[in-house]
Amino acid sequence: MALSSGTRSLFGELASWGAAAAILIVGVVHYDTLRGGLNEALGIADLPATSEPQSANALVESTSTPVSHSGREELRAQQDGHYYARAEVNGRLLDVMVDTGASMVALTYEDAERAGLNLKPSDFTGRVSTANGTAAVAPVMLDRVSIGHVQVRNVRAAVCERGKLEKTLLGMSFLSRLERVDINQGRLTLIE
Template sequence: MALSSGTRTLLGELASWGAAAAILVAGVMHYDTLRTGLGNVLGIADTSPVAAEASGEPAIQSASTKSGTEELKAFADGHYYARAEINGRPIDVMVDTGASMVALTYEDAERAGLRLKPSDFTNQVSTANGVAAVAPVMLDRISIGHITVRNVRAAVCERGRLEKTLLGMSFLSRLERVGISQGRLVLVE
């Protein structure tokens, strides 16, 4: 039996949505083991630390339980945000186990003391928003509360290509443990 072009299109759409749902379910089920790829660089909802701070809530939802351990509470959008110190300067970040490395916005890189010129943007990466040029950099140190990691590989995105700095695996993989316990992201140095 031959299918009309409309029916073929509909079946194709259903297959695409089914595949997307399967990927989403697999991602949720295996969240702790997902450690590669560049993270989601879509816009951040108004539940970000900046919006929270504007409403009087603290920008960082972490609790230092003991030296070398930090716990981050998920925001309403399901993401984990933290106030990090990058090269000694405070910067709000989104923790992203799906990002292969720390990815800084152009503006946050400037706050961290990095001065880049157009010729520094020598690499290209694929993101959820398409291909973007990045400048590879080495950060002296990144700290969250009592946790500090030195000499962290990172990439700076071109101005306007990333809305929030992502704390990716080039930082997280240097920790002893990263996991979720009782709805909190636990980082152990």
């Protein structure tokens, strides 16, 4: 039995989202390993730990004013070695972690609501494994994602079901659309 072109197209789209979800899973599950290997390959030393832990909110606040030029933003690594920023997603400000190890933008359910995405249970068509167990995800298209002067339109993303993702990740579906992404001496530079 031959499949119609619409059915073939649907299967192709499902396969693409499945592959994206698999890459996201690998990125989330093996993030520390991938990051350590990247730092070693680039010759970047891990940042020393301090005796005073900082909350993720404090880290975001300290990076909410990145060094910027038109079409360029620079973020500094925080004490935990991660890059945090305040991103505008669909016109709403969200605290995110910029994650070169994530294949795509992954939104927490709560951040998706803040960004104006009204999801129904039937929208959660994919399944991924996270550090918090298996989660259902809803594939979405974000109109606009920006950090300061760096902006990308029509960004593919996935929304995790409530409680399955601790922080929104700004992954490669955003970063790969930039002209350049550089990591050097604890600074992440994004160039549009």
